[in-house]
Amino acid sequence: MSRVPDLDKLFSPKSIVLIGSSTIKINQNMISPTIFNAIRENLKEFKGTVKVIDIKDGNVKVNLEKEYDVAVIVLPPKETISSLRQIGEKIHFAIIIPGGFSDEDKAKLIELSKKYNFRILGPNSIMGVISSSIRLNTSFEPDFIPEVGSISIVCQSGGVGASLLDSLIEEGLGLDLSIWIGDSLDIDVIEVLKYLGKRDQTKTIGIYLEGVKDGRAFLSAIAEIVPDKPIVILKGGVAEASAERALLHTASIAGSHRIFTVAVRQAGAIVVEAIDEFITALKALGLKSKSMKGRSIAIVSNVGGPAILAADACFLYGFSTPPLSDEVYKRIKKVFPLIEPVNPIDLIADADYNRYIMVLKEVMKEEHIDGILLITMFRSCLTTPEDVKKIIEMVSFKKPCVIYTGGYGDLRKLMSVLPPEYHRKVVVVDDVWKAAFAFDVLYDYSVTCVEAAKRYMSSVVE
């Protein structure tokens, strides 16, 4: 399938030509001067060469003197085909943003790509590619580049990808690449996945998928990558009605959701059911210490009620909150006699960072504890966001640690004082269920997924 050795020139381009129009407007297919101008504006941030060609009327004339790694095209089908005919020899990749291409149009695109030896992302890619490190943003959204990080996302939907990226930015999470594959006329999710598997900057991969054409190849690609990098998949098209919409949306056959889920799990991927879970899973799998060998959690909290709800959520996810060892119990009791260090441990609402740090260091030593759920509420408590920052700085988190802060306001207060690096040390969530889910994903990856992937690969070889 791959005629060009790899997709590096597409995802780490040095030069881009943008071809669109400040006059042509076609309703309902994302072709308008607004979108063209927005992309032009966004490409000003790109760390590389950019040339802009504005097609003023239907009479397309494009003449490139130099070669470009990528052409970003925002034109109607006829004009897209016409311009690619003229520049095909001078480009390596075309990102086709708009949708609305007929089968005939698509056949012509493929013909041109073969003739001139360029590859196509899209059509109907909608947002194209966002790369944080080189400040590349081919979407029409301003301020849409997250912090530089190690998560890469592949999306078959503009909207789902945009939602994800919006949340990533809000939470200060780091991104390597975000790729909208659109109709997968040429480059498809499997090829992108294989590329991400080899790309050093990417450590965690998230995929939103409505359907995949070659199931076996997809599963093999997953199984090969998973021992090195976790893969999280959100699949759309569970219901019959939504499968029908998926067919209209990206021409995907959703297939049986249950069969899909079982198959990708056997190949070692983590399957999530909601955008929320998607983000929580990506956050959890971005931890430096991903390793979680068992299902015992210690809950350390400054509030009683939320600690109880957290223990409930852990319990319903199949985790236990076993008692601390006698020695640790006694050592905590000696320093803080008014605290009753059963697990969940309530440090009481006036806990400061000293109380947290002492207890956390003790709990971190407990061999039978696999993960720590830290509850640090600010509302109704004397603990401050600065206290939590100090805790993260002063405790060495050798076991996965998830922090729950209470309401939306508390979460925002905490995030406003934490630098982006904290994401490598702890996972911060705004719901106790997300906390339990984060542990579930970490355990799943550490224990189940890697083994499953290896088993899958050996079964394929046999």
Next chain:
Amino acid sequence: MSRVPDLDKLFSPKSIVLIGSSTIKINQNMISPTIFNAIRENLKEFKGTVKVIDIKDGNVKVNLEKEYDVAVIVLPPKETISSLRQIGEKIHFAIIIPGGFSDEDKAKLIELSKKYNFRILGPNSIMGVISSSIRLNTSFEPDFIPEVGSISIVCQSGGVGASLLDSLIEEGLGLDLSIWIGDSLDIDVIEVLKYLGKRDQTKTIGIYLEGVKDGRAFLSAIAEIVPDKPIVILKGGVAEASAERALLHTASIAGSHRIFTVAVRQAGAIVVEAIDEFITALKALGLKSKSMKGRSIAIVSNVGGPAILAADACFLYGFSTPPLSDEVYKRIKKVFPLIEPVNPIDLIADADYNRYIMVLKEVMKEEHIDGILLITMFRSCLTTPEDVKKIIEMVSFKKPCVIYTGGYGDLRKLMSVLPPEYHRKVVVVDDVWKAAFAFDVLYDYSVTCVEAAKRYMSSVVE
């Protein structure tokens, strides 16, 4: 149980005396000058008379010349008892904020309350009472009064209540009362519940509970209220470990979670499992048009992928997304030929408010549709928050409508342009699962809960 005819003087007081200390500090029981000073500051906003008494040393001398509806007390047990002995005749209610009262202390409190005929909220109430309409805030949190509204919340935990209120404030939701019952030495959840059932300003009731002493009385109170006002319950103490913590926390015996859930559902309450669900349920039940008679949803969206995920979530909650009628299909197709109005309906990312309004008005007429899930993403779309505001203004929502906006950023953008009244017309959520859950709660209340409550009451009478 009730010696005072009702709790009006406690929850709508005209005069308050705050008794605390700017010198006494006791670790781990929420007794400190910081807390006393914060409450004093908060009471400056109260629309009524406030007197502050600062106990400078252990030698408690309090002398009230006038009567006060409520005494808010932030003193250690000995000083609390001593001051109540001196002011008992002059007050109707005492809100005791701190915890740490021994059984002997508690016996003395009860003795005093009987002797002087005042009632007690707490001890260990932590935050006391917040009433939006009279700007009453006996908590030590600043800026902790939500918009005036019709939701009332009763909490057995400071932290859970604080989390809820934090989210209510962030989302601009309206509150009538928030009540922290603490250890329920005198006034308990049942008495408060009965009061809220009769209180005009309260239209929806939320309860966080770790345990209840008189189960039968609790169920009867629920069943009596539910036909008029929905009741949502979040229960802590599902797991054994958390039940143990609940016992330490508010001396509650959590009992069997399953039995509890079945029993309160039979009495007509809605049971939720997470703070998130709690808030979504309260939002949904605050709609003017709560009535939802069936389980058919129309999804109207400007993005394909999220519409598919939304249909999946609805499907997994047991809802269907049936096709539109031929007439409506044709009318939409005539105005917007490029749109394929199957359900979920994708209006395409360049939809403006005109396109939404036309389609929504048509869908609103469909008799076989019970609720509308409106997806209005901004990221990756040309729709704006102002468009959505216009939609809410121009469409008459005779059926429940839930709006999903995409990522956290999108949600905040939308909320920043919407006035508080919009909560009565539509429910805004940041997750498709919350959308499906909101419909589930609405259907549950409209169809199941009211009937269950009536059945429960008649079975009790027999």
